[in-house]
Amino acid sequence: MRTLRILFTKELNATLTSPIGYTVAAVFLLVLGYTFSLTLFVTKVANLQYIFHQMYVLSILLVPVLTMRTFAEERRSETLELLLTAPVSELSVVVAKYAATLTLVLGIFALTLIYAAILGRYGEPDWGPIYAGYLALALHASLLVAVGLLMSSITESQVVAAALSIGAFLMLWFADSVSYLLPPPFDSFAINLSLIGHFKPMVSGSVFLSDIGYFVTASMLALFLTTWGLAQR
Amino acid sequence: MTISSIDAALRDNAPTRATEIPAISAVGVSKRYGSVTALDRLTLDIRRGEVFGLLGPNGSGKTTFMRLLAGYLLPSAGRLTVAGLDTVRDSLAVRRRIGYVPESAPLYRQMRVGEFLAFMARLRGLPEPAVAAAVERVVDRLALGAVVNKPTRALSRGYRQRAALAQALIHDPDILILDEPTNGLDPRQIIEMRELIRSLAGHHTVLMSSHVLSEVEKTSDRVAVMLDGRLLGVQVMADTPDLESWFLSLT
Numbered sequence: 001m002r003t004l005r006i007l008f009t010k011e012l013n014a015t016l017t018s019p020i021g022y023t024v025a026a027v028f029l030l031v032l033g034y035t036f037s038l039t040l041f042v043t044k045v046a047n048l049q050y051i052f053h054q055m056y057v058l059s060i061l062l063v064p065v066l067t068m069r070t071f072a073e074e075r076r077s078e079t080l081e082l083l084l085t086a087p088v089s090e091l092s093v094v095v096a097k098y099a100a101t102l103t104l105v106l107g108i109f110a111l112t113l114i115y116a117a118i119l120g121r122y123g124e125p126d127w128g129p130i131y132a133g134y135l136a137l138a139l140h141a142s143l144l145v146a147v148g149l150l151m152s153s154i155t156e157s158q159v160v161a162a163a164l165s166i167g168a169f170l171m172l173w174f175a176d177s178v179s180y181l182l183p184p185p186f187d188s189f190a191i192n193l194s195l196i197g198h199f200k201p202m203v204s205g206s207v208f209l210s211d212i213g214y215f216v217t218a219s220m221l222a223l224f225l226t227t228w229g230l231a232q233r
Numbered sequence: 234m235t236i237s238s239i240d241a242a243l244r245d246n247a248p249t250r251a252t253e254i255p256a257i258s259a260v261g262v263s264k265r266y267g268s269v270t271a272l273d274r275l276t277l278d279i280r281r282g283e284v285f286g287l288l289g290p291n292g293s294g295k296t297t298f299m300r301l302l303a304g305y306l307l308p309s310a311g312r313l314t315v316a317g318l319d320t321v322r323d324s325l326a327v328r329r330r331i332g333y334v335p336e337s338a339p340l341y342r343q344m345r346v347g348e349f350l351a352f353m354a355r356l357r358g359l360p361e362p363a364v365a366a367a368v369e370r371v372v373d374r375l376a377l378g379a380v381v382n383k384p385t386r387a388l389s390r391g392y393r394q395r396a397a398l399a400q401a402l403i404h405d406p407d408i409l410i411l412d413e414p415t416n417g418l419d420p421r422q423i424i425e426m427r428e429l430i431r432s433l434a435g436h437h438t439v440l441m442s443s444h445v446l447s448e449v450e451k452t453s454d455r456v457a458v459m460l461d462g463r464l465l466g467v468q469v470m471a472d473t474p475d476l477e478s479w480f481l482s483l484t
Contacts, residue, residue, distance in 0.1 A: 006355045010341075017343050078339040082400070085303040086356045087328040233306055 003088050007096030015066070015104050024062045025108045031058060036115050046123030051115060052133040052203040056196075059137075059144055060173065063105060064165035067148025068158040070097045071226075075156040090230040094223055098149055105141045109134070129205035136202035139215035143195070144169060146222035153226045169195070254317040256281045256408055256438035257302060262311035264297050264462075271297040273462040274311065279455075281407075284434045286453030286470075287442040288480065294462035295442040296336060299410050302440070303333040316407060329358060332401030332437075336412040338393045340385035346396050347372070347381040350403055357404040371399040375429070391422040398429070409433060411441040415448050427452050450476045458483050 015021045032051060039050050074080040083093055113134075119125040144165075151164040176194035179187040191197060198211040257279040264272040272294045279285045287295045300306040301313055304324050313320040315327045341349055350368045359367055372381055375395045380388060385396060394414065401409055414430065415423045430452045433439050443449050449456050450470065458465045458480055465483040473479055 003356065003358075006352070010352055014341075014343055077342065078335055078337050079341055081300075081303075081305055081335045082333075082339055082353070083356075085305050085328060085331070085333045086353070087325045087358055088356060089325070 003092050004096055004099075007088065007092060008100050011070075011097050011100030012103060015100060018069075020065060020069070021104055024065055025111070028055075028058055028062060028108055029111060032112055032115075046119045046125040048115060048119065048125070048130055048133060049203055051112065052137060055109065055112065055137055056140060056199055056203075059105070059141060060169045061166065063141065063144040064148050064151075064162040064169075066101055066104060067145055067152055067165060068162040069152070070101060070149050071153040072156050072158045072161045076158075084230070084233075090227050094149065094153075094227045094230065098145055098223060101149070102142060102145045105145060106138060109137055109141065126205070129203065132205045132207050133203040135207065136199050136211075139202075139212060139219075140195070140199055142219045143215050143222070146219040146226075147172075150222045150226045150229070153229050253281070255279060255314075256283075256316060257285075257440065258312075258314045259298070260312045262298070262301065262313050263309050264294075264301060264306060265309040270462050272301070272308075275462075275464050277457065277464060277467070279438060279440060281438050282435045283454040284430060284439040284441065284452055286449035286456040287440065287459060288444070288446065288449045288456055289442075289459035290444055292461075293459040295459055296412055297462070298459075299333070299412050299440065299442060302408075303331055303410055304328050305333075329404070330407045331410060332404065332406040332408070333410045334394075334397045334401045334412060334414060336416060338397035340388070340393060340396055340400075342384070342386040345382055345384055346377060346388070346392075349385055349396065350399055353400040354403045359404055367403050367405075371402050374402070375399045390417045391419065391425075394418060394422070394426065398426075402433075406437065408438045408440070411439065413442055413444070415443065415445070423448070446476055446480060460484050 032054060035054050036051055071080065074083065084090070116125070116130055119130075147168055148161075148165045151168065152158075152161040155161050155164070172193065172195040174194075176191045176197050179190040182190055192214070198214045201208060202211055255278040257277070259275050259277045262272060262275045263270065275294070275298060287298065289295050297306065301308050302315065302320060304320055304327055307321060316330055318327050318330070320327050341352070344352065347368060350371060351364050354364045354367045355361070372378055375398060377392070377395055377399060380392050380396075385393070388396060394417075398411070398414070401411075411430070415426050418426060427448070430439055430441060434454070441449075441452065453470055455467060455469050456473070456476070457467045460483075466479075468476075468479060470476070
C-alpha cells in the first residue's frame with residue numbers, strides 16, 4: 001500500500017507540474033462554459049444533458065492527451081527501467097498511474113459542478129439525471145484512462161499513443177453502427193460494445209447495472225492487459 | 234604446468250567454495266527475441282565482494298545479461314540467481330538486494346536531485362525515518378551537495394552519472410550492476426568514477442560492463458569477455474598482465 005501511495009504521489013506531481021493538465025482543463029472549461037451559457041440562454045431549460053454529451057465527446061479527444069505520456073514518456077526516457085527494476089510489482093505501477101490520471105480527469109470534471117450549482121440556484125432542475133450523468137462521466141473517464149494507459153504502454157511515442165487511443169475510442173463509440181452489417185449474434189455483440197449505447201441511458205437518468213458493468217469490466221480488462229504487457233519482457 | 238598456473242586456473246573460472254553461495258550465479262542462461270539470440274547459454278559465477286568486469290563490443294550481450302539480473306528482462310532459458318535467490322521466482326526479493334544503473338543513467342527530469350533520491354529510497358522500501366539520512370549519506374559519498382536542489386534535467390553528464398549511481402546505492406544493496414558507468418564522462422570524471430567503483434569493492438559486489446579495455450583493467454578483480462551473446466572466457470586481472478592480447482586471442 002505504501003508503494004502504491006509513493007507511486008501515486010509521484011504520478012500526480014508529474015501531472016500537476018506539467019502544463020499539459022492545465023491546458024486540457026482550460027480548453028475543456030472554455031468550450032463547456034460557452035456551450036452552457038449559450039444553451040441555457042436559448043432553451044431556458046434547467047438540465048445538463050447537452051453538457052454531459054459534450055463532456056463525453058471532449059473527453060474522448062482530451063483524455064488521450066493526459067494518458068499519452070504515462071508509459072510512453074517513461075519508456076522513451078528509460079526511467080521505466082528504473083521503475084521496473086525497483087522492488088515494485090507491475091500492478092502497482094499500473095494502478096498508480098491509472099489512479100493519478102483518473103484523479104486529474106475527475107478533478108477537471110468536478111469543476112463543471114458549478115453549472116449544476118447555477119441551475120440549482122436559479123432554477124428547479126431534476127437532480128436524478130444530473131447525479132446519474134456524473135456517475136456516467138466518472139465511469140466513462142475510468143474506461144478512457146484505462147484504455148489510454150494500455151495504448152501508452154505499447155509504444156515509446158506519445159503521439160502514437162494518443163492517436164491509438166483516439167482511434168480505439170472512436171471505434172468503441174461507433175461500434176453499434178457496424179451491427180447493421182453483421183449477422184446474429186455478432187450484431188448484438190457490436191451493439192453491446194458501443195460506448196455511447198451504455199452512456200446515453202445513464203445521462204437520461206436510467207441507471208442499469210449492465211451499463212455500469214460494461215464500464216467497470218472494460219476498464220479492468222484494459223488495466224489487466226497493460227499489467228500483463230509490462231510483465232512480458 | 235606449474236603450481237601457480239594451476240592455482241590461477243582454479244581461481245579463474247570456477248566457482249566459489251561449496252559452502253559459499255556466489256553473489257551471482259548464471260547456469261545456461263539464454264535470452265531470445267524471436268530468432269535473434271541476445272544471450273546464449275551463459276554460465277558464470279561472481280563472488281561476493283569482487284568487482285567483476287564484462288568486456289565486449291556493443292551488441293555482445295552485456296546489457297542483456299545485466300537487465301536479466303536486475304529483473305528488467307526474463308530469461309528464455311537457464312537459471313539465474315542472486316545470493317541464492319532466483320531472479321524469476323523471487324524477483325522482488327532479488328530487486329531489493331540490487332542497485333542498478335542503466336547505460337543512459339536515466340533520471341526523472343521533473344524532480345530535483347534530492348527529491349529524486351528520496352523517491353528512489355522510498356520505492357526501494359526504506360522506512361520513512363531513514364530516508365533523509367540515506368539521501369544525506371549518498372549525497373556526501375558521491376559529492377552531490379552542490380546540485381542536490383537542482384532539477385535533474387539541468388545536470389551535466391558527470392553529475393547525472395553520479396546521481397544515477399547514488400540512487401543505486403541509496404538502499405545499501407549487496408550487489409551493484411553498472412552498465413557502462415564511464416560512458417560519456419570526461420577524463421577527470423572517468424578517474425573519479427573508477428576510484429569510486431574501486432572503493433565499493435568488498436562491501437558490495439560490483440558487476441560493471443564496458444567496451445573499453447583500460448576501464449575494466451583498472452577497476453576489476455576478474456574480467457569476462459563476451460561476443461555475440463556468448464561468454465568467451467574469464468580471467469583474474471592479477472594473472473593477466475596483457476589484457477589486450479588475451480582479449481584479441483579470444484575475439
